[in-house]
Amino acid sequence: MPMTAVPQRTAMSHACGALAAALVGTAEYYRSNQLHEPLPTFAMVALVLETLLGFLTFTGSLMAMGKLQEVLPQRPITYRNQNAVNFTLFAIAAALGVRLIFVPTDTWIFPIFAGLALLFGVLLIIPIGGADMPTVIALLNSYAGLSACAMGFALGNNLLVVAGALDGSSGLILSIIMCKAMNRSFTNVLFGAFGQIQTSHAQAQQRSYRSASAEEAASILESATSVIIVPGYGLAVAQAQHKIRELYDSLMRRGVDVKFAIHPVAGRMPGHMNVLLAEADIPYDRLWEMDDINGEFGQCDVALVIGANDVTNPAARTDKSSPIYGMPILDVDKARTVMVIKRSMNPGFAGIDNDLYYMDKTLMLFGDAKAFVTELIKELPAKVGV
Numbered sequence: 001m002p003m004t005a006v007p008q009r010t011a012m013s014h015a016c017g018a019l020a021a022a023l024v025g026t027a028e029y030y031r032s033n034q035l036h037e038p039l040p041t042f043a044m045v046a047l048v049l050e051t052l053l054g055f056l057t058f059t060g061s062l063m064a065m066g067k068l069q070e071v072l073p074q075r076p077i078t079y080r081n082q083n084a085v086n087f088t089l090f091a092i093a094a095a096l097g098v099r100l101i102f103v104p105t106d107t108w109i110f111p112i113f114a115g116l117a118l119l120f121g122v123l124l125i126i127p128i129g130g131a132d133m134p135t136v137i138a139l140l141n142s143y144a145g146l147s148a149c150a151m152g153f154a155l156g157n158n159l160l161v162v163a164g165a166l167d168g169s170s171g172l173i174l175s176i177i178m179c180k181a182m183n184r185s186f187t188n189v190l191f192g193a194f195g196q197i198q199t200s201h202a203q204a205q206q207r208s209y210r211s212a213s214a215e216e217a218a219s220i221l222e223s224a225t226s227v228i229i230v231p232g233y234g235l236a237v238a239q240a241q242h243k244i245r246e247l248y249d250s251l252m253r254r255g256v257d258v259k260f261a262i263h264p265v266a267g268r269m270p271g272h273m274n275v276l277l278a279e280a281d282i283p284y285d286r287l288w289e290m291d292d293i294n295g296e297f298g299q300c301d302v303a304l305v306i307g308a309n310d311v312t313n314p315a316a317r318t319d320k321s322s323p324i325y326g327m328p329i330l331d332v333d334k335a336r337t338v339m340v341i342k343r344s345m346n347p348g349f350a351g352i353d354n355d356l357y358y359m360d361k362t363l364m365l366f367g368d369a370k371a372f373v374t375e376l377i378k379e380l381p382a383k384v385g386v
């Protein structure tokens with residue numbers, strides 16, 4: 001499983017876990033009715049919560065997986081009064097659940113209740129853009145955990161209660177961390193249809209930018225005293241971490257001070273960049289968190305952005321109309337020279353243009369991250385005759 005596909009793999013696990021919890025709840029409900037031993041009210045409350053969360057997490061996770069795997073459209077699918085429709089549907093499902101709690105022998109209600117929960121899972125996720133799926137998956141993780149926790153109460157199983165509560169709270173904490181790092185609220189993630197606004201390519205093409213070859217970029221790097229490397233999702237896609245290690249070694253040997261700036265939501269999972277760079281044995285003390293390194297960009301000669309986009313977009317600081325306005329970013333635009341390795345002028349996951357690319361001090365280095373860094377390394381020894 002490539003690391004870039006871990007979010008959708010995780011979504012699949014949640015779908016299976018949630019379905020298992022919901023099916024155990026369904027079986028327990030019908031079993032008690034068949035034996036004419038209706039469950040006590042407390043157990044019914046737990047069972048209703050278990051099946052409601054389990055079924056909606058099952059379909060919701062499948063939708064999230066489909067979006068991340070690009071089997072389904074990544075853009076938010078929206079229509080008029082969508083939130084009202086979703087709320088009404090959820091309210092009907094909840095009302096049926098309450099009825100089941102008080103009249104558990106009304107077995108005809110159960111399939112309708114389960115069907116509504118399954119449908120709600122789909123409708124909850126389709127208006128959310130692909131860029132928010134990692135956060136949504138963490139939230140669905142939390143729902144699956146809560147469903148398992150409720151199952152523990154329904155079956156009187158302490159282990160399930162504890163394991164489910166741990167899973168539920170860790171998923172919630174993770175999604176809170178992600179929302180904080182993007183400076184977005186839960187409501188905005190769940191109901192904001194983020195990622196809908198797309199900058200037209202025509203508009204992007206009208207603006208001019210400068211590009212450079214590997215040879216030119218190598219000569220700039222070689223004469224720099226300090227370089228800050230900013231890795232992003234493209235680094236993971238290209239699996240360029242080992243080549244970046246070689247570039248790091250090569251520059252350090254020349255006396256260039258090289259640091260890595262880590263944005264908390266660079267890539268597709270928290271810690272994604274740390275794991276990739278650790279894979280290539282890049283010394284941990286060279287990795288700097290966003291808040292610690294932002295003050296250093298002003299004094300650095302070159303900010304070398306490798307496959308990162310949204311996390312460097314100055315619009316987050318300056319453009320109030322931008323969907324990422326308010327998201328803390330790495331201040332790469334403050335470096336003396338900015339070099340960006342990516343394959344095209346295409347936007348990143350948020351689907352918006354990046355003003356950084358059109359600045360006078362920015363050089364676009366077009367190519368796959370691994371291939372371009374390999375070229376850079378080749379050019380560097382040539383410069384000093386190594």
Ligand code: NAP
Pocket residue numbers: 131132133134135178182231232233234235237238264265266267268269270271272306307308309310311312341342343344345346347348349350367368369370
């Ligand atoms: P990004 O904004 O998605 O940009 C990645 C860039 O990499 C793209 O613009 C792409 O441009 C380039 N790229 C792709 N394949 C490449 C390759 N083989 N070689 C070179 N470049 C390549 O990524 P980011 O800056 O890391 O930002 C992460 C995004 O994910 C943010 O929007 C964040 O909010 C979101 N997110 C992250 C998390 C998390 O926990 N990490 C959670 C929720 C949301 P080209 O196509 O032109 O090459």
